Amino acid sequence: MLGVALAASGLVLAPLSFNNPGFAEGESLLIRAERVIVRPGVELENQSILVQDGVIVAIGEGLAPPDGAREINGAVVCAGFVDPWSALGLDAGAARDSSASAATRSADGVDRWSHAHHLEDALRAGVTSLRVQGGGGAVISGYGSMMRVDPSLGGDDALLLDAANMGATIGLPRGGRTRDIFDRVSEVDRLIGQIESGRKYRESAVEYKYELEEWQKEIEEKEKELEKDFKKAKKDREKDKEKAEEKGKEFKEKKYKEDKKPRKPKYDEDSEAMARVADGEVPLVVQSHRYEELRSLLEKTESYDRLRVLVAGGTEALLHADELQARGVPVIVWPNPMGPARGDEYDGHELSLAASLDEAGVEVLIGSGGSDTSRELRFLAALAVSHGLDPDAALNAITLGAANAFDVGDRIGSVERGKDADLLVLDGDPLDTTARIRFVVSQGRVVVEH
Amino acid sequence: MIAHILTAFALFGVADDKIVVEAGRIITQSGPDIVDGVIVIEDGRITEIGPADDVDKPWDAPVIGGPDYTAMPGFVEAHTSRGLDRPNESLDVAPFLDVRDSIDPVAFYFEDCLRWGITTVNVQQGNNCIIGARGMIVRPVGLTVEEMMVRPQHGLKLSASPKSGKSRSTQAQGMRRAFDELRRYLEDLVQQKKDGDDFARREALHQGRDLEGEKAEGREMGGTAWKVDGLDMVPRGEIDEKQEPLLELIEGRYNAYFYCSSPMDVPRALEIARDNGFLAKTTLVLHERCWKAADLIAEAGVPVVLDGDQMHIERDPLTGKEIETFVPGVFKDKGIRFALSSDNTDTHSLWFQASLAIGFGLDAKTAMDAVTQTPAEILGLGKEVGSLEEGKLGNVVLFSGDPMSITSWVEHVVIEGEEVYDRSKDVRNTHLLEGTKPPGSTSAEDAEEAAKKEADDEDDED
Structure with missing residues (x-):
């Protein structure tokens, strides 16, 4: 037997099953806590949280546990963390992809088999959901997705929102080479060109719809008329035929003319995707760092009043703080503890960036920088707090703020009735990195316990 | 067609x-x-x-x-891309091509097949594609492709693993796009036909003549997944031959050989096959690491061809411990029908593959079936070979x-x-065992003599 296991038994990784429904159906859970952080800035004392079928059904004092409910007691409860900028779970090729276009889905690049241990780590560190963005090598990176972290979920079951955003990268080194300013700024033009073609695409689709309706109405009337006149037309034809015969000429049918049917615009998946962006259906996350391209980006997107732009990175975003604030453009900051470790990428190495932007009134989110290190999220937020960021803003940046930015704020991000039960039970404040996370609950299931 | x-x-x-x-x-x-x-x-x-x-x-x-x-x-080779003049195409989606035009009857591979006792071979385009050419089942004898032919136009190759220059995301995008384009093409075709008929009716009304009823002879769209209504209005001959093979795949006329190089490719392949109604005709061609998706494969009930090694070796990312998994054993335990393939890194005969599997602990009957009866059933030749x-x-x-x-x-x-x-x-075999002899020599003694003479000649030159 060569000392070989016949079946797979030795794997330390969590086994993956696609039969898992993902939420705790028919199960209930009662969590009692001294302090419940409903949302950043709103707290309740000595409350019970009742969870059924994966959803929070009640929050109140002294709730009685239903029969068979599991009971958990803890000091602090808050919402599970949401990483708004991650690549955890993505196949390496999909993450770096330079062949991506607007219609490419990051969700298609998710390899939860190879990343089970990373997912497990992130979950233990309290991150229950994250946004994955692939296509890092392309100017237009395609759709990013909101995913649940729970490694027991299969790829598609883990999807919270498939098309959570459109991704773009501007001015980043490509193929390991640094870029000059013209090169970098020209990428803004490419992005705007795509947005514009998306806008035009939708415009022509709407035009076509109306033109077609008009044409159909016209043709309908014409048909009625033709049917009404058919008997007469038949008689005329007979007469004409006779006449032609008498004269020995060839009989010719009357010419029929009508307005041409409007041409259907050619379907294009990338334009379709960019149309959704131009219309504000999906937010646009632009990973960009430097003053010049940010200025160009803000200038050139101004005329698109439905466009929802977010900046990821934004090392020099502070120079545009007023405009970012006025336009309501959030910045996803990566307070990289390593400093400018990745050379020319200008990662947010100034650890006070989040605090300064917040102070200037810019909405700040905190992410792990599009890598697989989502498990550091809580430390990154704490790092920003230690460099001056308001603690509530920091908590918002990794919970409700992140959920709202990507349109899943009605499902996750806070501890409220009707929301998915993605909860953390901690020994102390969530941003106190010495406070232990005792329980992690994902969709009502206790997935981590210490 | x-x-x-x-x-x-x-x-x-x-x-x-x-x-x-x-x-x-x-x-x-x-x-x-x-x-x-x-x-x-x-x-x-x-x-x-x-x-x-x-x-x-x-x-x-x-x-x-x-x-x-x-x-x-x-023995029956369930899937191979050898014996082709060029196994891979540069086109992403090319179901209108046919390996018939690329099979090289004098390829060494076919000669080796006989040495290895392989009598039936399923030749499919290489895995570096999104949707590849139509394949063909051949026997490894004959000087022309026609002589070799057992089943022409058998099977289409699809790949869920990225073609070079693509990522898994853009590969999935390309697969979906191919079927989406087909649907849009057929819908447009039907619409054009309807518009044309409507115009003809109005023209006749205007001209005061009765419309002569010429019914177009088409066929309704078959298959179980999705349908374009009104396709019976379009004669099949009017359908673009570049689109037709995919339509026929959906209608269940082709086997699909779907390549997966990673377990993450398996759910994507199954999704594409399910969404387009050819799951029942699908065989997964798998790299060894795909055993991790065995539960999904068992649930889908599709057979597999093991394109990779029999033993999957990986290092646990946390402990560094080496983990060995005997892949055919996993498939057997999960009740998945599998065929062994000689088209892998230790390229050897199917007979060697079966012995290897037995050595690793598989029962002899299953191992031998995996190189004879199972591949025959996968190819739809269960009653023939x-x-x-x-x-x-x-x-x-x-x-x-x-x-x-x-x-x-x-x-x-x-x-x-x-x-x-x-x-x-078998001249090559004899040469291999008895040493290389100069051309024209007939026995070992001849060879010795010739070698001696050659040595003498060299001496003379000195």
Whole structure:
């Protein structure tokens, strides 16, 4: 037997099953806590949280546990963390992809088999959901997705929102080479060109719809008329035929003319995707760092009043703080503890960036920088707090703020009735990195316990 | 357009040939072994098989074999891209191409097939594609593709793993786009037809004549997944031949051979096959690491061809411990039908692959089935090849001893009643075993003499 296991038994990784429904159906859970952080800035004392079928059904004092409910007691409860900028779970090729276009889905690049241990780590560190963005090598990176972290979920079951955003990268080194300013700024033009073609695409689709309706109405009337006149037309034809015969000429049918049917615009998946962006259906996350391209980006997107732009990175975003604030453009900051470790990428190495932007009134989110290190999220937020960021803003940046930015704020991000039960039970404040996370609950299931 | 050419099962025009194969042991694969057995093959098919005493041997048939031999059904290669002039295409989606135009009948691979006792080969385009060409089942003999042909236009190759220059995301995008484009194309086609008919009706009304009812002869769209209504209005001849093979795939006329190089490719492949209604016709061609998706494969009920190694070795990312998994064992435990393939890193005969699997602990019956009956069923040739029974094709391999013994050789191969390989006449094999001899020499002594002469010549030059 060569000392070989016949079946797979030795794997330390969590086994993956696609039969898992993902939420705790028919199960209930009662969590009692001294302090419940409903949302950043709103707290309740000595409350019970009742969870059924994966959803929070009640929050109140002294709730009685239903029969068979599991009971958990803890000091602090808050919402599970949401990483708004991650690549955890993505196949390496999909993450770096330079062949991506607007219609490419990051969700298609998710390899939860190879990343089970990373997912497990992130979950233990309290991150229950994250946004994955692939296509890092392309100017237009395609759709990013909101995913649940729970490694027991299969790829598609883990999807919270498939098309959570459109991704773009501007001015980043490509193929390991640094870029000059013209090169970098020209990428803004490419992005705007795509947005514009998306806008035009939708415009022509709407035009076509109306033109077609008009044409159909016209043709309908014409048909009625033709049917009404058919008997007469038949008689005329007979007469004409006779006449032609008498004269020995060839009989010719009357010419029929009508307005041409409007041409259907050619379907294009990338334009379709960019149309959704131009219309504000999906937010646009632009990973960009430097003053010049940010200025160009803000200038050139101004005329698109439905466009929802977010900046990821934004090392020099502070120079545009007023405009970012006025336009309501959030910045996803990566307070990289390593400093400018990745050379020319200008990662947010100034650890006070989040605090300064917040102070200037810019909405700040905190992410792990599009890598697989989502498990550091809580430390990154704490790092920003230690460099001056308001603690509530920091908590918002990794919970409700992140959920709202990507349109899943009605499902996750806070501890409220009707929301998915993605909860953390901690020994102390969530941003106190010495406070232990005792329980992690994902969709009502206790997935981590210490 | 599928030309359902039923192949004439006779080689080289020898129509009414007979042959008798004798063996000390016949492994039938479908039933118990036969001791001192005889197989009678007439017109390419087995007409009688059984113990020597029970079988009437035709007096006028040549006899091969004898009591020292073991007979087996010819091996069936479930999927390979060898034997092609160029296995991969540069086009992403090219179902309108055909490997028929690329098969090289004099490729060494086909010669090796005979040495290895492989008598049926499913040739499919290489895996570096999104949707590849139409494949073909051949026997490894003949000087033209037509002579080799067993089933033309058999199967389409699809790949869920990225073609070079693509990522998994853009690969999935490309797969979906191909079917989406087909749907849009068909819808437009039907709409154009409707618009044309409507216009003709109005024109006739205007001209005061009755419309002559000419019904277009089309066929409704078949298949179980999605349908474009009104396709019966369009004659099939009007459908673009570049789009037609995919339409026929959806309608269940092709087998799909879907390549996956990573477990994450498996759910994507199954999704595409399900969404487009060809799951029941799908065979997954798998790299060894795909055993991790075995539960999904079992649930989908599709058979697999093991394209990779039998033993999957990986290092646990946390402990650094090496983990070995015997892949066919996993598939067997999950009740998944699998065929072994000789198209992997330790490229060897199917017979070697089966022995290897047995060495790793698989039971002999399953291992031998995985190179005979199972691939035959996957190819839809379950009634033709894969076992030795009356009525099946006369594809027989004669081994010098037990097929699973390392000292046994393939001595004779019979395909459809024709002896196509005899080891004693295998020149390359002889050269390999007895050393290289100068061209034209006939024996070892000749060679020695020639070598001596050559050495002398060299001396003279000095």
